Amino acid sequence: MEIEIKNFFITNQIPLDRKFLVAASGGPDSMALVDLLRQMGVDLAVAHLDHQMREGSEQESVVLQDYCSKYNLPLHETTWPKSAHPQKGLEAAARDYRYAFLEKTADKIGARYLLTAHHGDDLLENIMIKFLRSGIPREMASLKAVSHRKDLIVLRPLLPYSKADLLAYVEKKNIPYVVDQTNSEAITVRNRLRKQVIPLLKAENPDLIKNALRFSQEVGATEAFLARQTRSLPDFTELLGAIRIDQEKMACDLEIEKAYLEDLIEKKYNERVQLNRALLAAKKAQEKGGLRIQFYQQYCWIYPVKEIAEQKQQSIKLDRPFVFQGRSFQLTVEKAAGSKAKKLVAVLPLKKKMDKEIENISFGSLPVGQKVFLPDGHHAKNKKLFAEKGIPSSLRSRCLAMMAGQEVLFIEHCYQLREENGSKMYLYELDLGAKERSLSN
Template identity: 30%
Template structure:
């Protein structure tokens, strides 16, 4: 297995020498084997290896014991260790998310934070070839978009570095054999055996049947994933060139248009990818109720013989055909562009015009921050707090930046559509200092004091 993994690392240029590697370790066989393997390369590659374990608080003392197990093994192996706990049960209840989505959200927030603090080059995760097969099979049953079949990437950008997965070339059985050969006794999560989760059902009932037909299935699927990724990258690049040539963007009105006959001169594969690029431009986050049905409606509209027609997409997007021109724009309802200004109740819940809310409360200790939460001392701000839409000339002080930056430039850098900028919630203190572009950027505040009340803000998105 060592030789297979090393060849895989070299083939994909997963690491560079003298790198700092943060390794996500749960205590299970995959992550423990990965930690051991990378630690064994420490001297040869001059790695700094740091293990990080996150207790999701889903199994009480049992999950905490997993974290302590990892910590003790790291002491034996002389590996740096970071342990963190996150409150997944509370988060999933508050955000109305499933257990696995909530756990992943909080876990990756911790990973990102620690990557930045360590200046780490890589976050190494223990996904293996069977995980890849499970992922692609699950997506095959759920998605009609070929891009979804690319699977788990071997390497992708993350937190100023890269996420890498060196074990995608081996199976779960290979990893168990590695653990036995190196006297590693991993911890086991009983939830991995519960077939109520779709992934576990695929793992226990579907994958074994396919392996009966192809014992080397993990290698076949990994090769398919990599070739699909290469093909998708090429098509996307060509589609970007097509969009640049064909589509006219009106940044003031945040809309676009194109000549239908010119659009249809390109291969349909490029038309489809151009359609998805257009949606990514128009939406900040793709709506959950956007599906392949809308894609079919879009192309049916392009081929419609009547002169004028319109279809409605989620979140107020209008797609209008006027003879040979197609125009995409958002609704012009007054409520879509109206400004607001409210005081934030602490403790309390402040409802915004779009149905979203800011939840504010005093807390005894700071919790892990995400893009939808913000923690600070009351001494760092002038109370009461306000939430409002932007004003001309708004500026804010950002972490790591000398001086201030215009809010307008922050929106441009983040590629926030103009139609969203006018209604974006901005939290200020009573002196007008901008503290938080909600969900986007946080201000650099004065040094925290432990002698005053601590305030926690949460942004609750509208589920309508």
């Protein structure tokens, strides 16, 4: 095992003259990892978090303190206060707290590499849990031998070994360890798989862990290949609270397109989804993870399923900020951006009545059925204008429309009334905070 651990560093081109931080719990897995690394002679520090989630957890600290004192290893410890334990989502909260502690400790001691004692049984359990919950392949490859977490490189050199292998190692070396009795209680899906299902599978094939590792590596290689292929795909545009992608520029193999969209959804919306291949190939809409993926005209759109209500037209006061669908704007007759202006949206004709007063200007979503005056003297239905610009019906209420009485001056991303002569009005989008927006209108 010692030689194979050294080969892990050589194979993955990990320099041995760096500082390494090991996450240790005092269990047989992490104690085996700490001991293996110590024997390699690397610059090693140990980090331990007492989660205080079970009785007797303080014994972990005793075991680690004794071992680290014996071999003169730096030990960094802290506890997760019980008062900070949430009523729901305890495991996820514990993981977040643990990694925050590990990241802070690594930064403090100048360690770029973090090692965890995940082993082959952990990997197998992880694959089976992901299979039960989602069936998304890339989730099944989440435990990689080498991965990145923020500024840290996370190393998992024990994935080829079983829990039994590591237990045998510490027993042979007479290394003290703590047994977490809650791991034997069938109170979680993971524990039920560990105690009831996996032993039956191992009885059928003793090489099950090797197969799990091979499967994870193959899935990881496939995901890496698809990620490389998607780099040549076009950038997206953020528009109307949605993501828009030009279909023509996105034309590629179906699997690459699927991987690109799934990765984009994860990055922008923090949702891991598995898109339906048949619907994707047919360019038909589908809903996943609270999002709608829709192909309309020349574009692919991704946006939240929850539709935003139409905002009725209401009057504007010149030089006063107003809010439309959560965004702030200002209409002025002066071409002066001001400190809060984000961008100039449109230059509009200044409409006046016969008595020279400025005609009533309003803003809001475009009223259903509202016709738009065209330069050739004809009128067009607004849905035709939206369709020509590739904006689906679900997003049309998000387009800011400006009107002078019953005449349409401007439809965001669709239409703008142009008059060469006469005075102008300038429509700016503003960068206002939530408090400033609440004072508008």
